[in-house]
Amino acid sequence: MSLTAFFQPRSIALIGASEREGSVGRAIWDNLRGFSGAVYPVNAKRAEVCGAKAYPSIATLPEVPELVIVVTPATTVPQLVEEAGLAGVRAAVVISAGFKETGKDGAQLEAEVLATAQRHGMRLIGPNCLGLMNPHAGLNASFASSVARPGRVAFLSQSGALCTAILDWSHDQNVGFSAFVSTGAMADVGWGDLIRHFGDDPHTKSIVIYMESVGDDAASFLAAARAVAAQKPIVVIKVGRTAEASRVAASHTGALTGSDAVLDAALRQSGVLRVDTIEELFDMAEVLAKQPLPTGKRLAVVTNAGGPAALATDALVLGKGELAELSPQTMAELNTLLPAQWSHHNPVDVLGDADAVRFAQALRIVCQDAAVDGVLAILTPQSMTHPTNIAREVAVIASEIGKPLLASWMGAQSVLEGRGILNASGVPTYDYPDEAAQAFVRMREHRLRLIWLSETLSAHADDDEGEALPCVGELIDAVLGSGRTLMTEQEAKQLLHVAGIPIVETRAAYDEEAAIAAADALGYPVVIKLLSSTITHKSDCGGVQLNLLNATAVRQAWRLIQDNVTHLHGLAAFDGVTVQRMVTQKGMELILGASTDAQFGPVLLIGAGGTLVEVLQDHALALPPLNHALARRWVEQTKIAKVLHGVRGQPAVDLAALDDVLVKFARLVQHERRIVELDINPLLATAEGIVALDARAVLRA
Structure with a gap:
């Protein structure tokens, strides 16, 4: 179902509208007054709310609202959602808290609300959320203290408190939004729904997400990201990086795989860029929407000061980028243009007395070098420097080159006008050059993730979900039929074999003579290993004996393994051994x-x-x-x-x-x-x- 009713409703009902100063119902009512469509306050105890006629229930409204906002206590929400559903409402934002975040009873209440909504075909955002905004439609259906500026970034957050902080920050930084959404508990509408919606939204050029959890439907999130990320950048900051999923101690793989590492892999294959800070979150959303992606990792730096260029170089190399090796032709042209004292390598130091013409000409030469994948222009205010004039020249070059161009105009008042010119022309500016170099590295990372995405989409397209592996199923049926879930080594290898994976021939032996016979048949040297339906790692109990050259060695190894296992786990844990030829190939x-x-x-x-x-x-x-x-x-x-x-x-x-x-x-x-x-x-x-x-x-x- 479309989410249009949430972000472009023709009419809204606020259930729990209030006149009481400081209440959520009053804050949202005040914010909704800027909305151009019909807004109806619903309050069973009042005839008016702030001078507007109030209605006792959804059923008494003069029309069925497209969007309902609920701010009443949690215990009242199931019945209110039922009434809205019966009236034909298809979208509801539940601001109210007191659901699964409070424990078992709250979780049961939340499940009741969701079941009611689903029965009526209603979609829910929340509960326990701040609300949402669509600045382009004049919609502020939240209890935030201010409204977001219109822009091109859709901001989605599980933290309502962070939403308010980001909102304050955005006003100071002049950052605008196509939408501002507090997702709350995501009982119904989740990441996948929102990503798909804003993927189709013409006002949205990039999507940024503050994520505390993936939610209950990771598959929907990944599918939506794969569908959208190639057209619009999706940038995520995920908190709780050190939390790990419950591990299965018996498994090497389980011991190495934490939930955060799995999320990293999932995001990489879905084309989603992951960042570490809030500042990076919005910075990369803007950069990726404004600038072309680099085709490689080679950055050239043009600067009028050596120190800042060194800072940028450190950040670039530590981020696994590279300084571009300038071509002989580029070097010759720079030698002709620049004073003899210039750096004669990348970073290109045009010297502190460079005027706008020298700086621009050097920058244009470097940008045209085929060995350069991106360029960083660094300017420090000096007595001979005119930051505004140089910025105008850089803006012109940026429109011509077809590769990423970033700028660090260092300083304060003297560079403000120049920064404004660059930003207006689509050239991102940074206070410090190391931040700019890190942004280039992130841009390169995003390009690589889009390549991962392309291959992932190809793999999904080629994957035949209906193609069965019947022999695999039969093997698994046999093991489970015996009452076991742990396969023996021989069974596990047979599983690989029928899947087409090469294995070393392995034979089971249940007594000494059978082990010797198997070794004789396979040829020496051999390896024998513990065969057990209960012990996971054979090497932990001396259950692997290598490079056995004759029958006597096999007999001794059998007895050693049997004694070790019996001592540590009891005789019942020893079923016998497996025998395989010793692989002597180097690898x-x-x-x-x-x-x-x-x-x-x-x-x-x-x-x-x-x-x-x-x-x-x-x-x-x-x-x-x-x-x-x-x-x-x-x-x-x-x-x-x-x-x-x-x-x-x-x-x-x-x-x-x-x-x-x-x-x-x-x-x-x-x-x-x-x-x-x-x-x-x-x-x-x-x-x-x-x-x-x-x-x-x-x-x-």
């Missing part, structure tokens, strides 16, 4: 895992593997489905990726084969949701191919 040990996040569903992990996986903490997350390009980008997020490409004489691993394994692994956990956890550790990556040496799987009963 990299990786971990490839999947766990289930409560909000986002299956989450994939790849990184440096082996027994020190939790210590090394070198891993990256992704969400299925994957295609080969997305799989490669995912791997490149890890530190070990450099080693996979070959270092110090070692050949590169078979990256195409690795991509193929990752895509098949993602498909397996995407389509078989009874897999709760799946670890391959180690996944051996060599120049000859990829093979799973060990596997562990936990199923949903």
Whole structure:
């Protein structure tokens, strides 16, 4: 259902309108007086509110309002929503507090309100919210003390208190909004609904979100973000970065995957830019709406002072950007133009006595260099400098170059006019050059996220939800039918095998002689490992014995594993061993895992593997489905990726084969949701191919 009635209603009813100074009902009534449509106060105890005729109920209004705002106590809200629904109202903002934030009883009350609204086909914003504004329609349906200026940014926030602070800040900074929405508890209307609405709103050029939680429908949020982010920047600040989801201690992947890290991966693949501060939140919304994105990470700096350029350089490099290497032609032109004392490298120091002509000519030369992806112009006020004239020249250049141009006009009164000229021409200005360099890095990050988004959309389009893996289902049915949820190593490897993932041949042995026979058949050297339906990590109890060269070694290893397990866990935990040939190929040990996040569903992990996986903490997350390009980008997020490409004489691993394994692994956990956890550790990556040496799987009963 469209959200138009919330932001462009023709008529509004305020239930709980009041004359009492300091009350929410009075504050909202006063704010609604600027609205051009009909506004009806509803108050069963008064005939008038501030001189306007009051109505005792929704049913007594002269028309059915398009939007109802409720500010009465929480216990009255279910009945009021029922009355509004019966009258035909389709949109309601519930300002009232006292719902799930208060505990069990409040949560039950909130569920009752939602069920009533859904029964009548009514959409709800709130409860426990500040309200909303549409400055372009003259609508202030909130109890904020001031109204937002019209602008191009839609601001969505779960914190009403933050809304009021941002509103005050926006007046001081002259920031305008296409909408201003306090989402409250998001019982009904959530992030996905709002993102889709403002994605279609012609007044909105970018969407900024203050997020405390993703909400109950993460899938809707991600789908909406993927649909909108390529056309309009979505910038998010998410609080609670250190909070982690409940972990499954038995799983390597579960131990490494926190809720915030999963959210990061989800935002990256959805094209959403995540920032760390409120200032960045609005700054990036403006920059991304005004400036073209850089095609690369190479920044050139043109400055009339060396120190500020050094600050910008530090911020750029620490943010994983690069100083552009100027071409010989650019250097020759600068040498002709500038005094002999200029810096002769990037940053281009045009010297403190540069006038507007010199500064502009140097800037234009640098902007035209094909090796430059973006340019930062830095100006400090000096006696020979005219900040306003130089700003006019920079504004002209910005309209010509087709690549991002940022400016740092340092100072106060002397640069104010110049800043105004630059901002009006679409050139973002910064008080300090390091902030400008950080903005360039963020712009580059946003471009990369849009590439991730493109590949993610392609992967979703190619993913055949109806394509089953029947052999996988049969294996899982058999394990669950035996009353178990923990697969044995052999079963987990068979699961991978039928999904098309290469495994090392593994045989189960339930006595010493069977273990020796298996080793003889496979060929020495061999590895034997604990076979147990209850023990998760074999190496923790001496359950892995490597490089066994003959039958005597196999017999000794069997007895050692049996003794270790019996001592630590009892004989019942020892079912036997698995036997596999010792892989002697040189390669990299990786971990490839999947766990289930409560909000986002299956989450994939790849990184440096082996027994020190939790210590090394070198891993990256992704969400299925994957295609080969997305799989490669995912791997490149890890530190070990450099080693996979070959270092110090070692050949590169078979990256195409690795991509193929990752895509098949993602498909397996995407389509078989009874897999709760799946670890391959180690996944051996060599120049000859990829093979799973060990596997562990936990199923949903």
